[in-house]
């Protein structure tokens with residue numbers, strides 16, 4: 025039995041030293057030391073030995089067990105170290121290699137223009153508010169004094185969601201005036217930028233979706249003078265301190281009196297050129313004193329309060345600012361175009 029044990033000692037040592045992975049090593053542990061392992065099998069036969077032999081063989085067997093365990097542990101540590109070494113080798117990082125270029129985006133010309141507008145109005149004490157793009161007809165039209173039968177409500181021009189024309193994509197940001205007056209305590213001084221929708225064919229100057237910036241001021245004693253002063257200040261910040269403005273009478277259902285505001289052409293100084301299409305003037309926004317019917321519809325006492333409102337198109341302003349000649353470029357989001365700004 026002693027010889028068998030000695031043989032096992034040698035063959036197992038050999039096997040352990042050649043194990044090439046943690047799994048193989050574990051299999052060897054089971055093979056020699058497991059419940060049905062080789063060493064265990066030998067120990068089971070100890071009963072057959074004489075009383076003198078038993079303690080000697082028992083001692084030897086225990087010694088071999090201890091050796092085997094130590095060798096298995098040592099080999100396992102060695103294999104782990106080798107694996108780590110190989111992994112480190114494989115993952116070596118050459119910090120002197122040039123990095124992969126990171127493509128950084130930039131603000132869209134529309135966002136840049138809007139940020140500038142917000143800055144100006146915040147500086148004048150206005151707050152920014154937003155309203156829903158899916159709107160009730162009553163907010164987009166009725167409460168803005170635009171009754172049934174008004175041409176602006178035509179199905180040809182407006183995206184309706186249902187047959188009774190009560191739900192639509194807002195055609196203007198003016199419904200936010202109503203939401204604001206219905207929910208905000210007076211006085212009110214807000215601008216509201218956002219998307220608006222009209223059934224227009226896409227071309228160089230039209231898009232079924234574009235952006236407006238609405239403005240609304242309601243307080244005691246607000247006059248047309250406040251409207252002119254405010255808009256002149258804003259337009260001079262947007263187009264430069266020397267900007268000449270012109271307030272032309274116009275009509276909007278929800279303001280009375282109403283006006284359109286032009287700036288003298290910054291390109292030709294009013295002589296007439298390609299930019300102003302020979303007019304000398306460029307229309308920049310619509311405005312007016314909020315119609316008393318609109319104020320009253322929102323529960324505002326027109327004996328005490330009055331207000332003015334205005335609306336401007338964001339795209340046209342951005343296109344002028346960045347010299348963009350075709351509206352489609354603004355929405356196509358071609359990076360080759362956007363990278364220029």
Ligand code: PHE
Pocket residue numbers: 195196197198238239276279310311312333334335336
């Ligand atoms: N909502 C108007 C439009 O879309 C613009 C406007 C806003 C006019 C506020 C007057 C007052 O044309």
